[in-house]
Amino acid sequence: MVADEELGGDSVKVLPARLGDMIVTEVSAAxxxxxxxxVESKTIYDCEQGQIVHLTIRPGQGLKKHITPVDVAFYVVEGECEVEIGEEKERVGPDTLVESPAGIPHTLRxxxxxxxxxxxxxxxxxxxKSVLL
Amino acid sequence: MVADEELGGDSVKVLPARLGDMIVTEVSAAxxxxxxxxVESKTIYDCEQGQIVHLTIRPGQGLKKHITPVDVAFYVVEGECEVEIGEEKERVGPDTLVESPAGIPHTLRxxxxxxxxxxxxxxxxxxxKSVLL
Incomplete structure (x- = not known):
């Protein structure tokens, strides 16, 4: 084994691979x-460490303003997104990540x-639970 | 406040919004x-709860087989991806999420x-640290 240059080390436990380790989820089939x-909401990953939800939002459509009890990151896959977090509002395009801290009212449009x-x-x-405002 | 139907409840703490709560990261500028x-690797989110890295992999190019000490989820944004996790190999297209458990040798191509x-x-x-094999 050669340690990863950026991360290095060889203390990581190698586990025996089992069939079914790979879980494949296509958004189109979820x-x-x-x-x-x-909005069209599909949960594509759901583990204790995190949840990933794929949203499809039609032109003019948006989320109700709400509060989430954990930190959220939004990644725009396609289209234009108006993000409002607390007092801040910004319009972002594809391949942009927006961080939204826990407990701050936010919405997407x-x-x-x-x-x-x-x-x-x-x-x-x-x-x-999340809370709508 | 109206409780979220799917999640419900009103025990979530509302925090005062501050300027700078919203952090915007464009992949193109990272x-x-x-x-x-x-490969072209850009870290676009880096918190204790998780890291998000955007990879651009050229045709024919791939990662070296390696082990990561935590669970990993891959989301294909564009192109075709051959994923190998343990003994399993699959080719997936855009808008597919692949789960790769901690400690299992894996690679992308x-x-x-x-x-x-x-x-x-x-x-x-x-x-x-991650370990290259």
């Missing part, structure tokens, strides 16, 4: 989950003419 | 970080004719 925002797709990453998975 | 795989872009999400941020 089930839509009803939600109070009325699609100000564009085509669909907006966003990955919502909650770290770690919330044990408390 | 610095490239040298790495032993020789671009088998396509155009660039591959992948988000690598490590949950939580590793405190031990």
């Amino acid at each position: 089930p839509v989950r009803p939600n109070p925002h009325g 699609n100000p564009g003419a085509s669909q907006l797709r966003v990955l919502v990453m909650k770290l770690p998975r919330p044990v408390e | 610095p490239v970080r040298p790495n032993p795989h020789g 671009n088998p396509g004719a155009s660039q591959l872009r992948v988000l690598v999400m490590k949950l939580p941020r590793p405190v031990e």
